[in-house]
Amino acid sequence: MNRFDQKINRRNTNSLKWDMMETIYQIEDASTILPMWVADMDFAAPEVVIKAIRERLENPVLGYAVADDSTTATFVNWVAKRHNWTIEKDWVLYHSGVVPAIGSIIETYTKPKDKILITPPVYPPFTNVPIALKREMEECLMIEKDGHYSLDFEAFEKSAAKDNVKLFILCNPHNPGGIVWSENDLREMLRICAKYDVLILSDEIHADLILDGHKHIPLAKIAGEEAARVITCMAPTKTFNLAGVQVAMMIVSDDAMRNKLAQNAFSHGQMGPNIFAIDAMKAVYTEGEEWLTDLLDYISGNMDLVLEQIPVAVPGIKIAKPQGTYLLWIDYRETGLEEEEVMERLLHTGKLALDPGSKYGDSGRGFLRMNVACSRATLQDGIKRFIKSFK
Ligand SMILES: Cc1ncc(COP(=O)(O)O)c(C=O)c1O
Numbered sequence: 478m479n480r481f482d483q484k485i486n487r488r489n490t491n492s493l494k495w496d497m498m499e500t501i502y503q504i505e506d507a508s509t510i511l512p513m514w515v516a517d518m519d520f521a522a523p524e525v526v527i528k529a530i531r532e533r534l535e536n537p538v539l540g541y542a543v544a545d546d547s548t549t550a551t552f553v554n555w556v557a558k559r560h561n562w563t564i565e566k567d568w569v570l571y572h573s574g575v576v577p578a579i580g581s582i583i584e585t586y587t588k589p590k591d592k593i594l595i596t597p598p599v600y601p602p603f604t605n606v607p608i609a610l611k612r613e614m615e616e617c618l619m620i621e622k623d624g625h626y627s628l629d630f631e632a633f634e635k636s637a638a639k640d641n642v643k644l645f646i647l648c649n650p651h652n653p654g655g656i657v658w659s660e661n662d663l664r665e666m667l668r669i670c671a672k673y674d675v676l677i678l679s680d681e682i683h684a685d686l687i688l689d690g691h692k693h694i695p696l697a698k699i700a701g702e703e704a705a706r707v708i709t710c711m712a713p714t715k716t717f718n719l720a721g722v723q724v725a726m727m728i729v730s731d732d733a734m735r736n737k738l739a740q741n742a743f744s745h746g747q748m749g750p751n752i753f754a755i756d757a758m759k760a761v762y763t764e765g766e767e768w769l770t771d772l773l774d775y776i777s778g779n780m781d782l783v784l785e786q787i788p789v790a791v792p793g794i795k796i797a798k799p800q801g802t803y804l805l806w807i808d809y810r811e812t813g814l815e816e817e818e819v820m821e822r823l824l825h826t827g828k829l830a831l832d833p834g835s836k837y838g839d840s841g842r843g844f845l846r847m848n849v850a851c852s853r854a855t856l857q858d859g860i861k862r863f864i865k866s867f868k
Pocket of ligand 1 (some may be wrong): 576
């Protein structure tokens, strides 16, 4: 049996995905609803993580923990091997997650009323966090054609040129569009942001979830002289399903920029990874590669199954296979249904929880995001529920 075929009961495990649906979807009883929404996989963490944490618990003292150089070295080596990007251990700052890191980066390099540039439809915290920090948003909408998204660089330049635009948050690879950005696109973003003095936060949490031979390019790797103005966020949590362990890395090559960010972390008492994250990280970055290879194969297979079945069974549904992530972005605009109706049908007829596209910005209306990182049996169940909702 493939290790990812194992079905694990996650109800009543304090799981955001499985145990919070009543609140998230404002429904009374979610006990029969299948969650395929938040980006969290239903797979067991790699065996090497469970072993490392078990071994750590052999010592029952759980005091303050520090990620030493040997922990950071495992990450530096991973990035060199997987992405051919040479970084130094000193460039790495830790945080408890990429979303909290986004908050720290915004606080450090911008001030209230400054504008943050984003390219919707995009991961909701790219909007929610800046707004909570009293920053303003500048949106350059992506263009969708036959299920593939791209940037209109003329429009992007107009946005970047506006007064007070200080930081661009890039989703690289892009959630929910599934784009693994090309070198040409990345270079164009770098050129425009340099011209208008806009810093770039490159959220690369999905960097290791690349499908079917596509290649992730870390923005800072090709940034040349602009590298000092790129802050990269990476993490093992999305790749290896460790979101509950909570850890992320912020990579800043420029000393002065990095010191400023470290100062912000210090002002919030931000200490670095927790005691379990350290061992989990070391384990996956030294021994996790085989698990990841198998995972990517499995996910690609899951996506193919959805693509083979749903668009054939439901007229008006279009799905393009993403280049990365384990998230499908499903276009139902040709069914003529409104989002409210679709969500009602999914939750009450099909008993399936997906993300409504409007969560990713208004331009996401007419789309649903489906997380396919589950066992094939669960996926088949999800496909059935989806089809039932639209019949
Ligand atoms: C683009 C992106 N950034 C960040 C996160 C979450 O990061 P964290 O759990 O480390 O806060 C996600 C989760 O789906 C994501 O898609």
